[in-house]
Each structure stands twice: as C-alpha cells, then as structure tokens.
Amino acid sequence: MADPVVTAVRLGKTYGTGDVAVSALAGIDLEIESGTFVVLSGPSGSGKTTLLNLVGAIDVPTEGSITVDGVRLDGLDGEERTRFRREHVGFVFQFFNLIPTLTALENVQLIAEMTGRDGEGPAREALEAVGIGDRADRFPAALSGGEQQRVAIARAVAKRPRVLLADEPTGSLDLATGRVVLGVLRRLNRERAMTVLLVTHNTAIAEMADRVIRLRDGRIVSDVSNPAPVGADRLEW
Ligand SMILES: Nc1ncnc2c1ncn2[C@@H]1O[C@H](COP(=O)(O)OP(=O)(O)OP(=O)(O)O)[C@@H](O)[C@H]1O
Numbered sequence: 001m002a003d004p005v006v007t008a009v010r011l012g013k014t015y016g017t018g019d020v021a022v023s024a025l026a027g028i029d030l031e032i033e034s035g036t037f038v039v040l041s042g043p044s045g046s047g048k049t050t051l052l053n054l055v056g057a058i059d060v061p062t063e064g065s066i067t068v069d070g071v072r073l074d075g076l077d078g079e080e081r082t083r084f085r086r087e088h089v090g091f092v093f094q095f096f097n098l099i100p101t102l103t104a105l106e107n108v109q110l111i112a113e114m115t116g117r118d119g120e121g122p123a124r125e126a127l128e129a130v131g132i133g134d135r136a137d138r139f140p141a142a143l144s145g146g147e148q149q150r151v152a153i154a155r156a157v158a159k160r161p162r163v164l165l166a167d168e169p170t171g172s173l174d175l176a177t178g179r180v181v182l183g184v185l186r187r188l189n190r191e192r193a194m195t196v197l198l199v200t201h202n203t204a205i206a207e208m209a210d211r212v213i214r215l216r217d218g219r220i221v222s223d224v225s226n227p228a229p230v231g232a233d234r235l236e237w
C-alpha cells in the first residue's frame, strides 16, 4: 500500500485472564490507506469498539502490533499514549459528551488548547468547518442533537488529526440529521485527507464509504472497496 496510516499485524485483544478471559479481537491483519473513509460494521460484540480503541490508543493490545500515523502504539506507556491521542487522532461518540456549562466555542477551545492550538481562532475555524459558526456562543442545551454532534466533531478536528475515529456517531440522531452529520464527516475527510474510521450497525451507511470492513467474533469476515460511494444526502434507512 502506497501510504498506510494504520497498520495492524496479528493484532489481538483479550480481556481478563483464565476462566473469565474474553477474546475481543482474535489476531487481525489490516492496512488502511491514508485518506480513506472506512466503515466498520458487524454484530454486537464482534470487536468494533475494541479495534477503534486500539487504533486510538485508548486501550492496549495483548497480541501483535499496531502502528498509526507512523507511531508504533504497542509498548507505549500511559503518558506516551496520551500524547499520541492528543496529537494524532480525534474521537466522536454516539453521545456528544459536551460540557453543559460551556458554550459551543468554549467546548471546542478547551480541547484545542490542550493540543497547543491556542486562542479562539482554531476553535472558530472548526465550528465554521462543520457549518455551525453562527452557533458558537450557544450552550449545548440550546442546540439540536445534530448541532451538538457537529460541535463534538469540531472539537475532534480542531487539532487537525490525521485520523478520525467515530463510534456510532449517528446512533442517537434521526435520518435527516444523521445525513447532515455524515455529510460533514465526508467533506472533512475529502478536504483534509483525514482518514475516517466509522463504526456503525447501520448497513445503509456502508454505501457512502470507500471501504467496508465487517467483523465477526473478533475476526475480519469481509473487506471490500466501494468504487462508487454515494453522497450522504442520498442514504436511506
Ligand atoms: N472492558 C472489557 N472487559 C471485558 N470484556 C470486554 C470489555 N470490553 C469489551 N469486552 C468484550 O469484548 C467483545 C467485543 O466487544 P466490543 O465492545 O469491541 O464489541 P462491539 O462490536 O463494539 O459491540 P457493539 O456493537 O455492541 O458496540 C465482547 O464480547 C465484549 O463483551
């Protein structure tokens, strides 16, 4: 592969030991080309969140190796993993996790500053990039679900990560709002060549991806490229 941003070799994760050991990821090999929009799907318990957490250095593998954006993650200590997360990856979750007592702008700014992008500039720019620059001074309670999720995306991309990890980002949104959020992710993916790894149960979302990887029982059971991804506005579910 010309420019892989994620390389996993026999990557495995077992939770617990002995009688209570659970194999969540059973030694997968994976390469993801930089700039790809990847959908990761599969049944509940198949290992999707586990894989995302290993790519994002939230968790550590028990077998194999993983390299993301040129950084070998297995073997890093806690402090090194924290630094990696701050500098290289952004996270978006199903529940937006905004701080209710801070405005949209302050929510984004707080995280941008932790990564050394000081001042209002990068935070405002990120809110503009997700199409809600005009909502900067509102508190989360005064924003719709889709707007709150776009603040969460702005927060994740203000530091311009190479990789964005999204776990069910439309899981608590209706169809119309979900399409808007997916459209924002697709646009950021294209404009910034930011690799997106999006976990979803919703098989319809696969149609907008460049590549669709399905997991079952901690293994990759299918991995297909999509030569003609459709626009997020055309998805139906
Ligand atoms: N912290 C943990 N301790 C023990 N077992 C865990 C832990 N986290 C996940 N598991 C187990 O690992 C397996 C994979 O879990 P994972 O959360 O990756 O699945 P998933 O594909 O994201 O599922 P869902 O679609 O329900 O979110 C499951 O059997 C789960 O019970």
Ligand SMILES: [Mg+2]
Residues within 6 Å of the ligand: 048, 049, 050
């Ligand atoms: Mg999960």
